[in-house]
Amino acid sequence: MSYPPPLQAVVDELGRFPGVGPKSAQRIAFWLMRQPHEDVSRLALSLEDMKSKLSFCERCCNIAETGGLCPICADDRRDQTTICVVENPPDVLAVERSGAFHGTYHVLHGVLNPLEGITPDRLRIQELILRLRGPVKEVILCFNSNVEGDATAMYLSRLLQVPGLVVSQPASGLPVGGDLEFADDLTLGRAIDGRRILAD
């Protein structure tokens, strides 16, 4: 037995979400069925609104208004010669909260993980390489201290062996195996201040 097509369509769409299996997709779809029409319309509108207004920063690949730069790239008080490379947009917020960094960011939208099929071409690495044509002097590789983060840092430190460019990594002191997002601001700030050089 299958569901009426409009319901099945929602189940199929939800099932494509990360971490949502068929069972959860059904549960959420039924829940949506039970909600007032205006609530569901608001959800649909907010999704549409997000996609039409936001996209990724043309420079750093962080979230930004469509067709432009994110507030950090657009801020000329930020040091354009230093780029902090992170895995995901929430990591930008984590580093910002630490107050220890005044340069710009680059968001890779993932870290290397061949077990999940995430190879270098799946990350925003080309965009980073392009930025090196500008006045960049230092790239800080700020990933979670786990094996995927390490592999990504090792890969990039090799790739970024460009004359005159310093590649560094936050000092140990970042919680091993933890997510950057969960790191407390002080620890993260200290780790960035005391970063060590991988290549220059």
Add this chain to the structure above:
Amino acid sequence: MIKEIDDDAVVLRTYKSGESDRIAVLWTRKHGKVRVLAKGIRKSTSRLGGNLEPLAYVHVDLVKSRGELYITRHVQHRERYPVMRSSYERINAGYAVVEVIDAIPSDDVADEGIFELLIRVLGSIDDEHFVPDLIPASFFFKLLSHDGSEPVVDNCVNCGSAGPLVAFNAQVGGTLCANCRSGHAISHDALVLIRRILGGDLASVLREQSAPGAGEVMTIAHDAIEQHFGKRLKVTRASAPITLSSSDQ
């Protein structure tokens, strides 16, 4: 399913689960493959954090939880593999190895031989005297031997003739002469290399920078292990051409 497990283990892979938990898949010495729910592991305050991540060699003290999952009572590092962790190629070699172990279909079937092999191969990847390129391929051949499926490389697997051997076909289990040829063409260099790997000369093979025929041997080993488990594997395929230049334009 056993209630408590106190055993050595290697973490094969982990999955995010919910907001801050992870599920780790372990290959244990005495209990085969075991799945563990690591609660709060992604929060930096969790002291388990660094332990249950892929490629870690740990000692675990586990208790049965819901379903087929265990939860951790205690995790202790046995080996941190610092040399492996500081090289992209070595980490990828490690991934290729754990992916294959994860493909072993026998959940709950313990095989201490495989555990020992796994520990030895991770130790080799962590040994700076060894070039990591051929380690996964060598491990695949050793695993095939362990499973009683060592490929025939001394004569034609079809007609038994001594050669010349010109092809390798994982499906029929080894090398083939010109008359019976199917599968991959194989060069003399690659053939010699496979014989050395299987014949007890592995340590010196792994000391050689870019041994002739190495690329072929990697492809052959990969095909053979995929054939053996009837499963496509991602890592070797994804990382076989480890050229930084591919994304360096």
